[in-house]
Amino acid sequence: MSRTIDLIADTGIAERARKSRLPAKLDFWQSITGLFLGLFMWGHMVLVSSILFGKNTMYVVTKFFEGKYILGQAYPGLVSVIVAFVFIVFIVHAGLAMRKFPIDYRQYKTFRGHMDMMRHTDTNLWFIQAVTGFAMFFLGSVHLYIMLTHPDQIGPHGSSYRVWFGLMWPLYLVLLFCVELHGGIGLYRLAVKWGWFEGANPRQSRKNLQKLKWGLTAFFLTLGLLSLAAYIKIALYEGEVRLQQPYMPASEQNQPHAGIQPGGEYYLTMQVEEGR
Numbered sequence: 001m002s003r004t005i006d007l008i009a010d011t012g013i014a015e016r017a018r019k020s021r022l023p024a025k026l027d028f029w030q031s032i033t034g035l036f037l038g039l040f041m042w043g044h045m046v047l048v049s050s051i052l053f054g055k056n057t058m059y060v061v062t063k064f065f066e067g068k069y070i071l072g073q074a075y076p077g078l079v080s081v082i083v084a085f086v087f088i089v090f091i092v093h094a095g096l097a098m099r100k101f102p103i104d105y106r107q108y109k110t111f112r113g114h115m116d117m118m119r120h121t122d123t124n125l126w127f128i129q130a131v132t133g134f135a136m137f138f139l140g141s142v143h144l145y146i147m148l149t150h151p152d153q154i155g156p157h158g159s160s161y162r163v164w165f166g167l168m169w170p171l172y173l174v175l176l177f178c179v180e181l182h183g184g185i186g187l188y189r190l191a192v193k194w195g196w197f198e199g200a201n202p203r204q205s206r207k208n209l210q211k212l213k214w215g216l217t218a219f220f221l222t223l224g225l226l227s228l229a230a231y232i233k234i235a236l237y238e239g240e241v242r243l244q245q246p247y248m249p250a251s252e253q254n255q256p257h258a259g260i261q262p263g264g265e266y267y268l269t270m271q272v273e274e275g276r
């Protein structure tokens with residue numbers, strides 16, 4: 001006989017409790033979007049760190065994503081399309097993750113009580129993930145919105161200008177720690193949850209995974225900090241006025257330049273100044 005319970009407290013609305021696959025499906029999508037974002041962030045950090053190899057290297061990377069080497073001209077709008085997709089995945093992931101947050105002080109205290117009692121590494125990691133995830137709602141959205149609306153200002157000069165003169169460096173500093181902790185823990189928890197790399201001795205593989213996780217987090221944090229320092233160094237060395245001019249490699253100087261501006265306008269310029 002089925003049992004009827006009062007599902008919505010104090011409303012008098014009673015419904016039959018049913019088995020539902022929805023929580024499992026939502027969990028699956030949370031994992032998929034998290035996996036995508038975690039791997040994306042590793043790739044993103046490698047691309048951002050191209051500045052460590054010089055302004056020219058980062059210029060080539062940004063122009064590649066603007067389609068210059070395939071379409072013959074740079075279309076910054078293409079970057080906006082990629083950002084829009086990442087932004088949507090980011091919002092979906094955040095929405096799905098919100099289900100797991102404590103909804104009131106009582107739930108929070110219960111969780112903290114369990115966490116203090118168990119002293120279990122993976123439970124502590126969950127807490128770090130919830131806090132950094134919450135911070136990223138705000139910090140990540142600011143960054144993604146700027147990337148979405150100003151794709152033409154990504155490059156050795158534009159990025160250095162934004163980091164230092166645009167005062168983005170404090171936000172990036174906090175976001176960097178949040179994203180590396182959150183992403184590293186997230187990918188580790190995914191591997192444990194779905195049993196990837198479990199092998200014959202799950203206890204030992206979990207320990208190995210934890211070591212790998214901290215190693216990767218340390219690596220990407222160092223890469224991020226060094227890149228941030230490189231953007232700041234360029235800004236201090238070149239100065240505000242110079243960075244407002246787009247970077248142009250020596251090989252492309254004294255040549256006419258054509259492209260489409262974000263507004264759809266066609267431009268043709270000639271830069272004769274010597275690049276640094």
Ligand code: HEM
Binds near residue numbers: 140158172173179
């Ligand atoms: C397609 C989407 C994205 C693009 C095109 C992009 C692009 C960039 C670029 C060009 C920079 C260099 C600084 C600047 O130009 O302002 C940067 C830095 C940064 N981005 Fe992104 N980003 C994207 C998504 C994200 C996401 C989803 C996060 C995390 C939520 C993130 C976190 C960061 C951090 C922490 C830095 C500073 C890196 C450092 O310390 O060296 N980005 N991003």
